[in-house]
Amino acid sequence: MSGPVLEARNLSIRFGGLVAVAGVDLSLSAGEVLCIIGPNGAGKSTLFNLISGIYRPSSGSVHLDGRAITGQPAHRIAAAGIARTFQSSRLFTDLTLVDNVVIGMHCRTRSGVLDALLRPRHARAELEAAAERAGELLRLVSPDLYQRRHTLAGALPQADRRRLEIARALASEPKVIMLDEPSSGMDDRDTDALIEDIHMTMAERPGLSYIIIEHDMRLVAALPERVMVIDYGAKIAEGPFAEVRQDRRVQEAYLGQRAAHA
């Protein structure tokens, strides 16, 4: 494929006097992994919310496969092919794991109210097929989740919640998947398993592009080809991790001005 899958130009949003994201450019090609790092409150999650349509940008544009999706409602953007997870996992806790993943397939299934009422066999068959695929997807992400697929999502431990959220995001067959701090609240062992999982899905779906917000530098070092650093809503550096970590402005952002010069 030629050209970037996802491209954001000069993306900004203001909340009153606060500029949360200021003129960020972003470009992602098919199969690429981009990691976004930056201090707390730098505007990383806000950037995700802009791309996924939860906020409307004050200015700038977002294109997916060359098609403008700027300011479209979140459900359209999800249908267009951008899936995401949340910093604090937002599962449908009172539903089973299978139901969670089947809901992730919402925009890949069709039956509406009239289908459900008047063509129940058809609607039911579609849902059964979706549940079947959901089971496969859960098995792929983690055999443990597959075992527990008929239990409630609210009963899962933190690490499994994250896995389920990733499975739910994959269920929509996205072009771009955005993970918001996938390792938050995980210990080292869980993080290693998570890195493993992400590597596996990458191998499984080679065309899928990732944007990952991350604080855990081990994960950042292990995964992406490219790192983008955001501070005070603006991009301050971009490039391979090894280069970016040497950048003076990045060190200032993370360690403070004086420590960076010491």
Add this chain to the structure above:
Amino acid sequence: MMTGTSKITLAARRASGADLAIIAGIELGGALLLGFFLLTDDWRLIVALLAVFAAGFALLQIRPAIEDRIVSAFHAARAQALGLGAVVVLVYPFMMQGSSYALHLLVIAQLYAVLALALNFQLGSANIPNFATGASYGIGAYCSALLAIDFGVSFWLTLPIAALVATGFGFVLGFPSMRTRETYLALVTIAFGIVVHQLLNNFSWTGGPNGLVGIPAPTIAGHSFTAPIELFGQRLPSQANFYYLAAALVALAIVCARRLHDSRVGLAWNALRCDELAARCQGINVVWYKMMAFAVDAFLAAFAGSVYAAYVSYISPDNFTFLVSVTIMTMVIVGGMDNTLGVIVGAFLLTLLPEKLRIFADYRLLFVSVIVILFLILRPQGLFPQRPRSYGGR
């Protein structure tokens, strides 16, 4: 909590004798309990029956395994359970010893069951606090009655027309409601209910506070619904006609409820109930699905309204007040959100209780409230809580 594997095997296994015994015991036992409750005038027996009813649920609460066993029996022998249930419903009027009062209560309870099932799409599935179900009920009743009185339209034709008109109003209510949520949404629906009530009260063509009188009863193949049914040498009071009509309506509502619940739509409603933002990010058009919940609610509620108008042949705005909506909401909450059976049981309980406690005269509403609160303490998730969906082997 059942594990995944055992659940699949349970759903797929063949019905055993034990399953059939459990089903027969529960359905006939329930019917018997209800029958005694309807026919007795002795307050001691009423209290005793309520105690038995409560003890049953206490047992389920203490021993969840029993509940799982019962559910699995009904899964395994679904056809037999449905067949027996249908027979019980058909034969039931013959067991009422010709009591027109008992049949009247059953008609009203069934109509409320339809209303509660209608509201359940919103409150149970999607957690939309709609206090306007009573208004949709009224719109259906008035629409059907006006068509029948002013234009001589047959009842059977007014039924779908009234439902479509109310659905239209459901959309009208749903649209502004989408800009609000939770408490504010509840306020919008309360306002809608009051507006409808006031309009019915003040328009001259709706009969104002006097309402509409002389709504013709339906006829079917020359048999008027005001005439008693004579069958097998038995004579059933005229209420039996409406009993069967209301039962058919409940069956229709159950079919709608099951089909929608076990579909992509039901899942989408459940998703936005739990986390609206996450639902949007799964591609669910939250506004559209909420509107659909309003429409389905109004559609079914209007059916119940049409039947009610034809049944009592006289309606006034006071039949469709805010209080009616609150009662319907209580039925859903007490019965069990997003559980079809639970909502129906809740509707029966809350329709019959105030009637059977008339012996306590002025204190009856106090007793009703106390009993409702006790049941909620006993079963905090409702009498029949929501159960996880099952896939495959059904």
